[in-house]
Amino acid sequence: MSSLSPPVNRLITELSRLPGVGQRTAQRLAFHILRLPPEEALPLAEAIREVKEKVGQCEVCFNLAVGPRCRICEDERRDPSLICVVEEPSDILPIERTNEFNGRYHVLGGALSPIDGVDPEDIRIPELLERVAAGGVREVVVATNSTTTGEATALYIAEQMRERSPNVAVTRLASGLPVGADLEYADEITLGRALRARREL
Amino acid sequence: MSSLSPPVNRLITELSRLPGVGQRTAQRLAFHILRLPPEEALPLAEAIREVKEKVGQCEVCFNLAVGPRCRICEDERRDPSLICVVEEPSDILPIERTNEFNGRYHVLGGALSPIDGVDPEDIRIPELLERVAAGGVREVVVATNSTTTGEATALYIAEQMRERSPNVAVTRLASGLPVGADLEYADEITLGRALRARREL
Numbered sequence: 001m002s003s004l005s006p007p008v009n010r011l012i013t014e015l016s017r018l019p020g021v022g023q024r025t026a027q028r029l030a031f032h033i034l035r036l037p038p039e040e041a042l043p044l045a046e047a048i049r050e051v052k053e054k055v056g057q058c059e060v061c062f063n064l065a066v067g068p069r070c071r072i073c074e075d076e077r078r079d080p081s082l083i084c085v086v087e088e089p090s091d092i093l094p095i096e097r098t099n100e101f102n103g104r105y106h107v108l109g110g111a112l113s114p115i116d117g118v119d120p121e122d123i124r125i126p127e128l129l130e131r132v133a134a135g136g137v138r139e140v141v142v143a144t145n146s147t148t149t150g151e152a153t154a155l156y157i158a159e160q161m162r163e164r165s166p167n168v169a170v171t172r173l174a175s176g177l178p179v180g181a182d183l184e185y186a187d188e189i190t191l192g193r194a195l196r197a198r199r200e201l
Numbered sequence: 202m203s204s205l206s207p208p209v210n211r212l213i214t215e216l217s218r219l220p221g222v223g224q225r226t227a228q229r230l231a232f233h234i235l236r237l238p239p240e241e242a243l244p245l246a247e248a249i250r251e252v253k254e255k256v257g258q259c260e261v262c263f264n265l266a267v268g269p270r271c272r273i274c275e276d277e278r279r280d281p282s283l284i285c286v287v288e289e290p291s292d293i294l295p296i297e298r299t300n301e302f303n304g305r306y307h308v309l310g311g312a313l314s315p316i317d318g319v320d321p322e323d324i325r326i327p328e329l330l331e332r333v334a335a336g337g338v339r340e341v342v343v344a345t346n347s348t349t350t351g352e353a354t355a356l357y358i359a360e361q362m363r364e365r366s367p368n369v370a371v372t373r374l375a376s377g378l379p380v381g382a383d384l385e386y387a388d389e390i391t392l393g394r395a396l397r398a399r400r401e402l
Contacts, residue, residue: 030252
């Protein structure tokens with residue numbers, strides 16, 4: 001690509017580091033940015049700088065936060081006795097969209113994975129146990145992913161909670177058929193769980 | 202999305218302005234950038250700023266250039282008597298990849314489209330005619346896209362050239378390019394063949 005100047009090549013390289021962005025897409029995005037007037041291109045650069053400068057972690061729940069606490073922990077209307085445990089800050093968004101949850105969160109920052117060397121203390125499980133032990137919590141909803149590592153993390157948390165805070169309920173998101181899904185295309189494991197968890201109509 | 206802080210929302214908004222990036226993809230990219238350490242995220246912001254600050258237009262061919270001339274116009278080994286006319290700077294890249302072209306370029310900055318109000322003087326056709334009339338050019342290869350507007354542009358250029366510089370050959374990339382396709386996405390082999398088999402207009 002000797003026909004491109006170094007600044008253009010640098011932009012393509014940086015764009016291609018983004019997830020799901022290959023060389024061709026990075027080129028397409030770069031030429032788009034090159035075509036934009038500066039007042040339309042620079043706000044993206046500024047937005048990247050701004051999040052890196054201003055966005056840190058909530059000191060209570062480890063969600064993204066501008067300042068010491070995230071918007072959810074700062075919201076007095078959110079029930080502090082109900083804590084939803086998620087793997088990543090991005091997992092909070094889909095839960096918020098349901099409008100079904102009015103508690104607070106706890107972001108683990110990953111899931112247990114002994115083969116990858118991810119132990120309980122690497123993913124803020126001690127912080128969760130401490131937070132619950134401090135009192136005022138009646139239920140912990142474990143909303144880790146429904147993957148092997150997410151399930152293992154949920155089981156480990158349930159075990160630890162039973163030991164240290166036996167009066168706090170630990171629940172897990174129900175597994176079952178996605179709404180609108182065809183039975184014909186459901187995998188055996190999902191369908192098996194949906195059957196075991198069947199409820200009276 | 203009230204659970205996200207304004208800087209995060211701004212980043213998602215700016216990312217979603219990129220072509221082919223919807224709301225969900227913008228969110229995914231934003232959370233990726235949020236997870237990166239500053240030293241990995243800031244180079245992207247810097248690369249965007251840098252292209253906007255440093256990259257302008259070549260005064261000869263209107264390709265992207267750092268300084269007055271692009272790297273191709275500055276390269277003494279490139280044949281100045283052979284000019285390839287393209288719509289956009291991004292069209293130069295796939296032609297360079299074929300290694301079949303050793304001439305210079307002329308970037309129109311679009312294609313003729315009377316219904317959209319794009320006339321010859323809006324897309325640097327006068328600059329092309331002047332450049333050719335100044336002498337030293339033996340052939341102009343018109344490599345506009347093989348779309349309606351690209352074809353119309355090619356025919357118009359051929360007509361004007363016959364009138365003003367009748368001794369300069371005007372050629373067109375051979376068909377072999379799928380009709381309706383954008384040059385930017387053509388593979389090297391097809392494009393290389395199309396170049397070798399270019400025909401007189």
